[in-house]
Amino acid sequence: MKRERTGLVKIASIIFFLFLWHLIASLELFEIPTPLKTAETFFKLLTVGEPVLGRTLQRHVISSLGRVLKGSLIAFSIGIPLGIAMARSEKFEGFTSTLIELFRPIPPLAWIPLAYIFFRHLENTSVYAQIFIVFVGAFFPAVLNTISGVKSVDPILIDAARTFGATRFQILTKVILPASLPMIITGVRVGLGVGWMSIIAAEMIGGSASGIGFFIWTMYYIGGDTAKIISGMIAIGIVGYLMNEGLLWIERRRAY
Amino acid sequence: MRWRFIPILLAIAMLSVLFAGCVESEEGNYVYVAKLSPAGEMRAEMLSGDIDGFIAWEPYNAEVVVKGEGEYLIQSGEIWPDHPCCVLAVSDEVAKDEKLLTALLWAHVKATRFINDPANHEKVVQYAMEFTGKDKEVVEEALKHIKFVEYPDEKEFRKYYERLKESGFLQNSIKDLGYASEDGFFKDFLMRNAYDYVVEKLREDPSWIPDAPDREINMGHLTADLHELAWYVALKEGYFQQAGIKGNLEKQYANGPAVMEAFKSGELDVSYLGGAPATLKRINDDIRIHIVAGANNEGSAIVVKKGSEIKTIEDLKGRTIAIPGFGTVQDFILRMALEEHNLEVRLKD
Numbered sequence: 001m002k003r004e005r006t007g008l009v010k011i012a013s014i015i016f017f018l019f020l021w022h023l024i025a026s027l028e029l030f031e032i033p034t035p036l037k038t039a040e041t042f043f044k045l046l047t048v049g050e051p052v053l054g055r056t057l058q059r060h061v062i063s064s065l066g067r068v069l070k071g072s073l074i075a076f077s078i079g080i081p082l083g084i085a086m087a088r089s090e091k092f093e094g095f096t097s098t099l100i101e102l103f104r105p106i107p108p109l110a111w112i113p114l115a116y117i118f119f120r121h122l123e124n125t126s127v128y129a130q131i132f133i134v135f136v137g138a139f140f141p142a143v144l145n146t147i148s149g150v151k152s153v154d155p156i157l158i159d160a161a162r163t164f165g166a167t168r169f170q171i172l173t174k175v176i177l178p179a180s181l182p183m184i185i186t187g188v189r190v191g192l193g194v195g196w197m198s199i200i201a202a203e204m205i206g207g208s209a210s211g212i213g214f215f216i217w218t219m220y221y222i223g224g225d226t227a228k229i230i231s232g233m234i235a236i237g238i239v240g241y242l243m244n245e246g247l248l249w250i251e252r253r254r255a256y
Numbered sequence: 257m258r259w260r261f262i263p264i265l266l267a268i269a270m271l272s273v274l275f276a277g278c279v280e281s282e283e284g285n286y287v288y289v290a291k292l293s294p295a296g297e298m299r300a301e302m303l304s305g306d307i308d309g310f311i312a313w314e315p316y317n318a319e320v321v322v323k324g325e326g327e328y329l330i331q332s333g334e335i336w337p338d339h340p341c342c343v344l345a346v347s348d349e350v351a352k353d354e355k356l357l358t359a360l361l362w363a364h365v366k367a368t369r370f371i372n373d374p375a376n377h378e379k380v381v382q383y384a385m386e387f388t389g390k391d392k393e394v395v396e397e398a399l400k401h402i403k404f405v406e407y408p409d410e411k412e413f414r415k416y417y418e419r420l421k422e423s424g425f426l427q428n429s430i431k432d433l434g435y436a437s438e439d440g441f442f443k444d445f446l447m448r449n450a451y452d453y454v455v456e457k458l459r460e461d462p463s464w465i466p467d468a469p470d471r472e473i474n475m476g477h478l479t480a481d482l483h484e485l486a487w488y489v490a491l492k493e494g495y496f497q498q499a500g501i502k503g504n505l506e507k508q509y510a511n512g513p514a515v516m517e518a519f520k521s522g523e524l525d526v527s528y529l530g531g532a533p534a535t536l537k538r539i540n541d542d543i544r545i546h547i548v549a550g551a552n553n554e555g556s557a558i559v560v561k562k563g564s565e566i567k568t569i570e571d572l573k574g575r576t577i578a579i580p581g582f583g584t585v586q587d588f589i590l591r592m593a594l595e596e597h598n599l600e601v602r603l604k605d
Contacts, residue, residue: 046277051424052582054602056277063605123306207293211603221513222583224427224540 016076033227041227042234052222057235059074064199064211065239067127071134072195076188079139079187083146083187084176093147100143108137130202137198138191145190149183150176182251189247192244196240210235285573287594288604289587292578293510295479301578302561309560310578311586313341314482315388317557318398325560329566331401332586333353333402333554335593336415340408340531341585342483342551345515348544350525356469357450357548360501360526364406364549365454367490371404380489387488389478398482402555408531408547414442416535416588422561423591425583427540447546468500476507476515476527483552484528511581519543530585537583556586558593569597576604 018035023141025034033041042057049056086093117128122128153176161175203213216232292298301307301321309329310316320326332339344364350356371380417438420426435441457464477484490496496505501580507524509515512533518524520543520568528551537543558577560566566575572594579587591601 046273049277054600058274058277062278085299123301123304183385221517222425222427222540223537249384 002086031226033230038227038230038234041225042231045228045231050215050219050228055216057215057231059213060210060215060232061235061239064196064203064213067130067211068134068192068195068199071131071199072138072188072192074131075135075138075191075195076142078190079142080134080146080184081188082144084150084172084183086143086179087147087150088172088176100140106136106143108133108194109201111136112202130199130211131196133202134195137194141190141194142184142187145183145187146180149180149187153179185247185251189244189251190244192247193240196236196243200236217238284600284602286602287572287574287578287590287599289590289601290576290578290604291581298578298580299325302559305561306576307578308564308572308575309502309507309558311556311590312578312580313478313586314398314402314555315384315390315394315480315555317559318401319390319394320559322394322397325345325436325562327562327564329558329560330555330569330593331554331588332403333403335589335596336407338553339589340405340413340416340550340553341469341555342478342481342528342549343408343534343547344528344549345398345519345523345533345534345545345547346524346526347519347524348546350473351447351546351548353469353471355467356451356471356473356501358454358466359469359501361450361454362458362466362485363455363495363499363501364551365451365458366495367486367493368404368406368551370493371485373589378395380485382484383489383492384482384485386492387485388482395482398555401557402483402485403553404486405550405553406455407448408446408550408553410442412457412564413446413531414438416532417442417539419588419592420536420539425478425536425540428542430539433539433542445547446533447548451549465498472503473505473525474503474507474523475499475501475505476509476518476524476529478512478515478529479508479510481528483555486551511584513537513583516541516543516545519545529573532585532588533581533583535583558590569593569599573599 021032021035024030025032045057047056049059053060082096086096111133112129115132116125119125119128157175157179158171161171161209166174199211200216203211204217212232212235216229219228219232228244257358276503290301290307292301292307292310293309294316298307298310298312298316302310302320303325311332315330321328332341344355344360350360364520372375381392381395384390384399385392388395388398390398393564417426430438430441433441435444440559454466457466476486477487491505503525507518507527509527509529512530513536514530515524515527516533516537519527520537520541534545534547538545545588558569566572577590579590581587594601
């Protein structure tokens with residue numbers, strides 16, 4: 001009963017939003033297409049695609065998503081071990097934490113020009129630069145969540161394992177990792193979210209020539225069809241939402 | 257409870273639509289396009305093998321050919337003979353300022369005639385070298401493929417509009433912009449009166465110099481685009497100065513759509529740019545500009561790497577060609593060439 005009611009509230013909020021949007025569009029408060037017109041364009045982009053770039057919306061999303069996954073995978077495979085090491089060794093944490101805290105406030109987007117310079121001599125400069133920008137975005141949430149996950153492991157569990165003669169490696173794999181996994185997954189979830197936001201912005205700048213961000217920018221550039229721009233934004237929203245919900249679902253399952 | 261199946265069926269239908277759009281068949285007749293800057297990027301990526309060729313404005317095509325790194329596949333003049341390319345456009349405000357318009361047209365016509373006078377060849381080559389930063393051999397080769405004109409042929413120019421409309425680039429119609437007919441629109445868009453006036457005055461008295469305009473202007477052109485040499489000649493031969501044209505005359509842009517954005521924000525009063533982006537953005541974004549003169553016809557080319565297996569347009573199937581931007585003259589010409597051979601454009605990842 002209670003669950004049904006929250007479901008209804010959720011639907012009501014979407015209907016309210018669409019109504020508001022329709023009102024703003026039909027009163028011409030801003031120059032935006034109505035929700036219905038946008039839905040029509042969105043559906044067209046999914047089925048027949050768009051003539052200028054000659055491709056469907058899904059294909060644009062896939063090329064962005066591919067780069068996000070590559071960049072975040074690298075970020076996680078460096079960030080998570082680093083986080084564990086920092087949480088386990090006070091000396092190592094002292095050595096690295098200041099650096100991490102200094103680099104963390106620099107937004108991924110501020111790295112764009114430098115990234116292009118880094119990879120200037122490689123063939124696909126813009127692709128490498130974008131993967132790097134996603135890496136920067138996904139790295140810090142992964143490190144910080146891993147640290148707090150590992151630190152929150154009950155010391156009694158570790159002591160108990162040690163008393164039973166567990167080796168350092170066994171303590172790491174059998175006690176610390178399982179106990180801190182929910183927080184690590186949170187780090188992965190937040191990192192992917194930041195990475196997804198960064199790639200869209202990176203695709204709008206400079207030498208980039210594919211992906212959903214590039215699609216939106218090109219539609220703006222060619223001009224005249226705001227519904228296509230909004231459709232691209234909706235696609236970004238849906239993909240971000242699904243990624244987040246998917247990982248939340250895994251988090252919840254791991255919690256038991 | 258039969259209708260419980262309806263949402264499930266709907267969901268399945270939705271998912272199959274989603275998945276169908278994810279797959280791109282590899283079997284079609286596609287040519288992949290990548291957006292790159294002609295200045296530097298195109299040549300570098302062709303040499304590294306990232307792209308198979310490119311279509312750019314001069315002097316970038318001539319440059320790779322002269323250096324022995326690339327060869328012409330086809331000149332744009334062979335794809336569409338005498339096609340208009342770069343034009344001189346002014347904002348709505350400037351279009352109403354007769355004095356300013358006359359001065360601008362005078363400088364443009366003088367500069368174009370200077371370029372086309374064979375007696376000035378040495379000087380023109382010198383100016384072309386300075387403007388583009390390329391060496392003598394390159395600009396001499398490039399100049400061979402450009403026809404500098406004073407006014408574009410209206411019938412040919414309208415092809416841009418027709419083709420843009422056919423291939424789905426245009427989001428607005430002429431009627432949305434408040435014109436009753438296409439003829440009415442083009443009469444306003446391609447303004448010829450100032451040009452005709454200046455030509456007539458110069459015919460009567462070749463040494464005629466118009467009155468100085470009352471206001472300063474911001475004027476733009478595309479970076480090192482040899483098509484727009486008239487701008488550089490007018491500056492260096494002192495035609496702007498003689499006509500009393502003042503202001504920031506040296507603003508540079510990367511491509512035509514960028515010029516149109518600058519017109520939209522009011523950053524530009526006058527600029528040289530390609531005819532395709534001018535038409536596209538004039539209609540799609542209702543950016544009120546008027547074309548008051550032509551700059552050149554032809555002068556773009558598809559080039560491929562030296563020794564490439566690509567010998568004909570059909571050979572481009574499955575290959576990657578770089579363009580300077582979507583909606584540019586070069587994008588337009590490439591699509592035109594491909595369509596004739598039943599090839600389609602597709603974005604490169």
